[in-house]
Amino acid sequence: MGQFRTKQLVLSLAALLSPVVVMAVAAAQTTTASTPALNPALTLSAAQPAQEPGVIDFENVQGPQLGAGIELSDQYAASHGVRFGRGASVHFCARVFDDVNASLCSYPQAASGRRAAAHDVRSGGPAMVMDFSKPVSVVAMRINPTGGAEGEAFVAELRGFDASGVQRAQTDVRFNWSKDAFTWPTSASLGAARAQLSRVTVLLRRTAQNNQPVRFLIDDLSLQYAPDNAVSPVAAAIAEQKGPPRVRDAAVVQSKEIGAAQAALRVYPAAVRKRTVIDWDAVEAALNAQQEMALAATPYNGERFVAAAELPLLLPASAEPGSTTIVGNPDSYNATFKVGGVTYSLYGSRLLTVIAKNGDAPGVNDAVTFAGTEQALTASFSVYGAAYALTRHCADESVTADPACHDRDALAAIAGDLVVVVGDAGRARP
Amino acid sequence: MSQLLARFDKNWIGVAAIAFMLAACADDAGVTPDPDPDPDPDPVVVDPALPADWQNPPGDLLAGSSTTHGSTGVTDASVVAPFMRFPFEEGPAFANSQIFGQGGGGYGGGAWPAPGGSENDAANFDYAWRDNFCEARTNPAKHTNALCDGGLGHNGQDIRPATCENAVHWLVAPEDGHISWVGSISVNVFGAESGYIYKHLHMQTPLPGWVEVGAPVTKGQRIARVSDRLSSSSRATTVHLHFEIHGSAEIDGVMRTGPLPPYSSLVEAYMDLVADNPDQIDPVAPPADITKCTEPQWP
Numbered sequence: 001m002g003q004f005r006t007k008q009l010v011l012s013l014a015a016l017l018s019p020v021v022v023m024a025v026a027a028a029q030t031t032t033a034s035t036p037a038l039n040p041a042l043t044l045s046a047a048q049p050a051q052e053p054g055v056i057d058f059e060n061v062q063g064p065q066l067g068a069g070i071e072l073s074d075q076y077a078a079s080h081g082v083r084f085g086r087g088a089s090v091h092f093c094a095r096v097f098d099d100v101n102a103s104l105c106s107y108p109q110a111a112s113g114r115r116a117a118a119h120d121v122r123s124g125g126p127a128m129v130m131d132f133s134k135p136v137s138v139v140a141m142r143i144n145p146t147g148g149a150e151g152e153a154f155v156a157e158l159r160g161f162d163a164s165g166v167q168r169a170q171t172d173v174r175f176n177w178s179k180d181a182f183t184w185p186t187s188a189s190l191g192a193a194r195a196q197l198s199r200v201t202v203l204l205r206r207t208a209q210n211n212q213p214v215r216f217l218i219d220d221l222s223l224q225y226a227p228d229n230a231v232s233p234v235a236a237a238i239a240e241q242k243g244p245p246r247v248r249d250a251a252v253v254q255s256k257e258i259g260a261a262q263a264a265l266r267v268y269p270a271a272v273r274k275r276t277v278i279d280w281d282a283v284e285a286a287l288n289a290q291q292e293m294a295l296a297a298t299p300y301n302g303e304r305f306v307a308a309a310e311l312p313l314l315l316p317a318s319a320e321p322g323s324t325t326i327v328g329n330p331d332s333y334n335a336t337f338k339v340g341g342v343t344y345s346l347y348g349s350r351l352l353t354v355i356a357k358n359g360d361a362p363g364v365n366d367a368v369t370f371a372g373t374e375q376a377l378t379a380s381f382s383v384y385g386a387a388y389a390l391t392r393h394c395a396d397e398s399v400t401a402d403p404a405c406h407d408r409d410a411l412a413a414i415a416g417d418l419v420v421v422v423g424d425a426g427r428a429r430p
Numbered sequence: 431m432s433q434l435l436a437r438f439d440k441n442w443i444g445v446a447a448i449a450f451m452l453a454a455c456a457d458d459a460g461v462t463p464d465p466d467p468d469p470d471p472d473p474v475v476v477d478p479a480l481p482a483d484w485q486n487p488p489g490d491l492l493a494g495s496s497t498t499h500g501s502t503g504v505t506d507a508s509v510v511a512p513f514m515r516f517p518f519e520e521g522p523a524f525a526n527s528q529i530f531g532q533g534g535g536g537y538g539g540g541a542w543p544a545p546g547g548s549e550n551d552a553a554n555f556d557y558a559w560r561d562n563f564c565e566a567r568t569n570p571a572k573h574t575n576a577l578c579d580g581g582l583g584h585n586g587q588d589i590r591p592a593t594c595e596n597a598v599h600w601l602v603a604p605e606d607g608h609i610s611w612v613g614s615i616s617v618n619v620f621g622a623e624s625g626y627i628y629k630h631l632h633m634q635t636p637l638p639g640w641v642e643v644g645a646p647v648t649k650g651q652r653i654a655r656v657s658d659r660l661s662s663s664s665r666a667t668t669v670h671l672h673f674e675i676h677g678s679a680e681i682d683g684v685m686r687t688g689p690l691p692p693y694s695s696l697v698e699a700y701m702d703l704v705a706d707n708p709d710q711i712d713p714v715a716p717p718a719d720i721t722k723c724t725e726p727q728w729p
Contacts, residue, residue: 244684244685245684245685245686246683246684246685247680247683247684247685250680266509266512266698267694267697267698267701268488268507268508268509268694268697268698269507269508269509270508270509270512271508271509271510271512272508274680276685301644302644325643325644326644327607327608327609327610327620327643327644328620328625329622329623329625331625332620332625332626332677332678334610334620334627336610336611336643345610345611347627347676347687349625349677349678349687350678351625351677351678352678352679352680352685353508353510353677353678353679353680353690354508354679354680355504355506355508355510355577355679355680355681355690355691356504356505356506356681356682357504357506357576357577357578357681357682358489358502358503358504358505358564358577358578358579359498359578359579359580360579360580360581361574361575361576361577361578361579361580361581361582362580362581369574369576369686370574371574371575371576371688372570372571372572372573372574373572373573373574373585374572375613375616375631378687378688380686380687380688382685386678387678387685387686387687388687389676389678389687389688393611393613396614396661396662396663397613397614397615397616397631397661398660398661398664399571399572401661406571
């Protein structure tokens with residue numbers, strides 16, 4: 001069993017993983033029906049294969065095999081592009097030597113083969129740290145505590161960060177001693193289709209001890225290397241914007257509830273609203289480019305709103321599976337989704353309310369404007385003729401409690417993962 | 431219907447328009463009896479009986495309370511959401527400044543002082559309404575507003591409910607639509623008619639499962655209660671609703687998405703509310719037990 005180092009193992013392991021990764025992998029490999037092509041002559045290209053997966057079984061680490069184990073650091077840097085942080089070591093778990101009890105293996109068995117990797121919180125801090133020279137999109141492993149009381153609950157916390165240090169993925173896996181231990185039945189994984197994770201941390205909390213981090217073992221670390229991410233057509237279109245997004249073509253519209261008689265009875269006049277003209281040719285070009293890149297939106301809830309939308313919808317390609325919910329009407333929509341455990345909203349509209357400002361504001365000539373509040377950070381921009389706003393919500397709606405929520409670079413990174421989606425109504429180019 | 435009739439005496443143009451329409455109908459009626467007479471009773475003009483000058487005009491902030499120490503906010507009086515229902519289930523309600531009202535803390539460490547007093551002062555729960563969109567806020571990281579002079583200012587309108595009682599007064603959906611966000615102290619509604627996002631802050635959010643993102647709501651449906659929360663663990667503000675209308679706008683020919691001035695829309699919606707509920711106009715006496723203003727009253 002320990003000698004399996006093939007993709008087959010990765011796939012079988014993925015099948016055992018949490019639904020999160022199973023869905024993420026599915027998202028990466030499937031072009032969904034939610035991104036129909038404007039040009040039916042184009043056929044869907046095969047999903048862009050990620051680079052070959054890698055498996056580390058910790059069997060071939062050189063060094064003394066007994067006692068406290070072999071310190072892990074850069075033994076897999078050349079072969080797998082990963083360096084382990086302080087506190088990681090490899091232990092011999094098979095009952096071959098008399099001093100097996102001197103290792104951290106509480107039960108003389110590894111998930112595969114004879115060895116497993118351990119993390120010691122005393123020497124390495126609370127979390128095992130893995131830094132990748134070659135970014136990964138999915139990381140999976142078996143995880144085992146080194147001991148516990150019968151029925152005791154544990155939580156494995158996996159976090160993934162991009163090269164900028166921005167958290168892009170997270171997974172919490174809960175299990176119990178001893179039914180989820182000894183035979184290594186517990187898998188933990190994280191990732192997303194377009195994630196480019198340069199650092200992954202793994203931490204195990206023991207709930208019976210105030211959630212204190214405790215030492216643990218992992219075995220058969222599986223890595224899915226991230227594909228080379230070309231800039232998405234949407235991100236490229238946003239980047240091409242120069243200067244303020246001026247309203248070019250738009251027609252005045254009137255709400256069905258703002259008839260002339262009713263308007264005359266108002267104390268104040270109803271605002272003028274305009275409906276913009278969408279650049280459907282540019283949208284079609286973006287859709288075609290996305291197909292060639294096998295780039296698709298993460299599956300979402302709210303298909304009927306997408307079908308009825310008469311504007312191009314921008315949606316995330318690397319949201320946490322199941323986290324995207326869309327509401328809308330033909331001219332506007334709002335999508336909420338999560339990336340790396342953080343909640344975002346994306347609002348889009350082709351209806352503009354004409355309003356006069358009071359004085360000048362900085363940034364009025366920028367193509368993208370950022371607006372911060374106590375609760376969120378929003379980037380406002382225009383592309384394809386419609387207006388959009390991408391918002392990162394602060395944890396507990398407080399930037400004081402969550403200063404990272406105002407990181408503009410992190411918000412821009414999310415914008416770089418947006419794709420354009422057109423529904424049935426949009427294909428008529430209204 | 432009664433909402434419209436209640437407006438007949440507000441505006442000469444409206445009266446003239448209705449008179450014109452009635453005259454046109456009378457011409458037809460002179461030769462052919464109406465085969466489908468209006469089942470409604472004879473129109474009765476309902477006077478909301480709001481006090482004279484019950485609302486200051488849009489953009490007329492408290493003296494010195496703007497970010498530039500002036501008193502001018504967004505003076506464009508356009509009603510951005512004429513289809514909106516007033517966000518409180520019941521009146522009376524009082525749109526005014528929190529931080530510059532009685533008991534408010536002012537702003538900027540004394541640079542914009544407050545009058546002192548108590549949050550529960552009767553003056554806070556009385557007319558006249560006052561716009562506070564673009565009110566002084568100077569932290570560029572937290573208070574960006576492209577419509578305000580200098581690009582900084584309050585992003586919404588503060589509204590006090592009838593009394594200072596915490597987590598008692600109901601917030602209702604301003605339009606048919608869907609819940610688009612539920613935070614620890616906020617509930618947002620996507621308006622199906624307008625396409626706007628209505629943001630409601632400082633809410634005692636409903637129990638889990640009551641409303642959730644994607645859930646449909648109908649105009650007037652209860653969605654949360656008004657509280658004094660700044661976060662899930664902080665109750666450091668007054669009992670009030672911070673109300674925002676977010677949408678895309680054309681501002682000097684440029685397309686932007688963000689907060690729109692809500693004051694004039696609230697004026698219209700409030701007149702609709704009290705026209706149908708004339709018993710909900712007058713200020714009410716504060717609660718005898720003032721602790722109700724500080725203790726949560728949930729459910």
